[in-house]
Amino acid sequence: MTAPADPPLPSAPDTSGALERRTLWAYALPALGPALLYNLVVVMYLNFATDQLGAAPGVIGAIFGLSKIWDAVSDPMAGYLSDRTRAGLGRRRSWLLGSALPIAAFSLMAWAPPRSLEGTALTVWIAVGIFGFYTAFTAADVPHMALGAELTVADRGGRNRLFAWRQLVRTLGMLGAFGIGTAVVAQPETGREGAFWLASGVGLFSVAMLAWGVWALPPERPDFIARGARNPFRAVMDVAGNPHARLLLFVFFIESMGTGAIGVLVPYVIRYVLELPTAFIPAMLLCYTVAAVAGIPFWVRLARVHEKRRLWLVAMLLSGFGFGLIFWVGPGDWPLMAISGLIAGFGGACGNTLGQALKADVIDVDEYRTGERKEGAYFAAWSFAGKLAAGLMVAVVGFALEATGYVANIEQPQEVRFAMVALMGGMPLAGYAFGALAFARFRLSEAEHTRIRNELDARQTP
Template identity: 40%
Template sequence: MSKISTKVPLKTTLAYGIPGVGAGYMYLLMTLYVMKFSTDVLLIAPAVMGVIFSISRIWDAVSDPIAGYLSDRTTFKFGRRKTWMLLSFIPISLGFLAVFSPPESLQDASLEIWMMFAILGFYSAITLFNVPHMALGAELTDDYHERTRLFGVRHIGFTFGSILSLVSMSLLISEETDPNGDIRNLAGNLAFLAVAIMSLMIFFSVSRLKENPEFQNRVNKNPFKAFRDVWVNPHAKILILVLFIENLGGAVIGVLTLYVTQYIIGTPALAPLMILAYMLPSALSVPFWIPLSRRFGKINLWVFSMVFTGISFGATFFLPFIDSVTARVVIMFVGAFLAGIAAGCGGAIGPSIKGDVIDYDEYLTGERKEGSYFAALNFVYKSATGIMLLVTGFVLQFSGFIPNQPQTMEVKIALISLYGLVPLLFYSLGAYLLYKKFTFGEKEHAAIKQHIKDNN
């Protein structure tokens, strides 16, 4: 077995988690606000934006595996992961700025084409950072529970960045409602500040982290074989199916939160606070989930968190039928808080289990291809997201949705069905499959680690 540290030093853990702040900020702003920014500010049709987001996910089917395989195959002395993380800051900056600063001279088809390439560019660029970064996390330790702590810190950083994006989103929403506001100028300025800070975080992280040189050049030269190995791995196969189903349920939550708060609850100004009610417990609960995973097992806790998430969002289905605004607000806040607690579990334990499955691949093949695995798993997430964003765009378009106007009950039911019932269905199904079919726990992981050690 490769000689890697079981206990990760605190300074390494923090250096690994810090770029998650910038990534979390960008991801949440892209997830929660770009659809609304495009339909309500740029006045692009929801169906068009649904198609654009779906195309971006289809492109990820190409870019994610390429990024993962190239990262695995890189042999630079600086590091196979850190090299790509460092290079990513330039296209990330250009893509994020392009999304939030489209030229005001562009209209109609030209604006739609600009947004399509801007969104494609950003997601391609963030892949160059995210896949190597996640892969590096799986390499920093081979300990079954230490990985949970490492990815838990990354999740806290990612969530903290998401919370910061809520401040920006609050400013943007206030600017939208101000008759004298200049929403496009504010969006551009915030984007410029974000890319500057993200770049500094990447520089700091790559200057502090050290990679294990023994892991370099331990992957088959044939990229198709590398990804075939992912599918041949029986535990990865189950995990891929579970993640696909789970993300079919979770994809619509982010993009529809602003629509639900404005058009169903009737309190758009509270949207950032409602999202904060989800984000805070998501980050603060991580230190509690880590010791619980040691006691009850990572798989059992992840199953519980998925069921809990589905129920929390499923309860929001009744919102359009409640007359009291106060009651609707309370239900939304409580649901967000409970779902946030569950998210803290999934954010820490999910990537940790992915790392365990990669160790099983080393047991089968003798190779270390974390990049290929996280690329494949990210592709599953993005594919599910693309499917649901396409569905969401067309549901909004054909249910009669009209931007910035009171919506009919038919539109409200369509919105809340996507927001409440879809997560309830898919999170429950994913939890069932994980509980029944995924059998690679702590005992099994310890056995393959010992086998690898005995044969090296």
């Protein structure tokens, strides 16, 4: 028995409130600096802390695991509070401006601890820096995603375009982290000094761009103010009661359990499995990011004629296959790792663009059901699921390396190398496979969303 065909896509999306190019830039550019800092922490900090600061991998793994769990827990708090914020700048822009300085300060604290610190004092310093950075990043990221959904309520045809711009800039930040950041902090002799200057420069740039974005963005819609849930419990229950959101939560959690170990393991796999110098780290990471940039316009163009949900399902399977190739790498197999990054990056571009737009569609369904605008609560819930799973996996990596006998800067035994490729290749393959199987049940079509949005617009008509 075959599934019924999807209704035809709307031929003429509403563009009565089409976004200006200035708004696209003002929305997207502030994400550049924080994205670079965030990806650099995810990919390089565990290796930086163990090999250059001298911290034990189990201790750093525990800090990362606990900080990611806190990062996940703080997401719903930031989402609910930003939904309910009343401020002259708006309920989202006030959060963006308030998070700018903490992002820069805590990033610098994490990457540049005083050289005199060691033992417990160093551990405490790192913990405060990492916890503080993740908290500040959440305070900017959740309201920023929520603002994207709000900006495109009157421009349904531009929703894919806005989130594509956001993801393009974030991917450029990732490109900077992988191409420049990793090369700077991975140097055994100059890594600590380089990390200080990099964190300082990117931190100041982040402050400047966030402040400019807040100034340049159009005023937030006054009819959305104070339309969030009346209490956080109500917000959580509404998200859980939305079947489309509930399914996405499960998918994100499963996928993130699979991919959570990828970023932190890249330096280890290149050095100890491929047995290549650290100069290959940025080159391999660039394969992923270049493909991710190239994939953004491809998936957005396809979305003009194919449903977002169908394209995302295909992209999940593509990403799982790409990451799964890592399971088969061995000494000198950099071409296979490069192919893995190209395939996975190209597939990942879909979820990070069309997936975000699809989340905004689900939020419109909530407004249809409850009459409230809870963008913050919804994006926070999805972020919570992904970060919780990723945090658990980062902790698993630290403990797995220590349990299998990892010792920094020496040739690793077979047990350690197998653990690295199993966590970086096998886990993502399983995560994407289970995630795609679950996502195949997603039922919110483009035509149904258009009907819901038209009815919501009609309610606003005097």
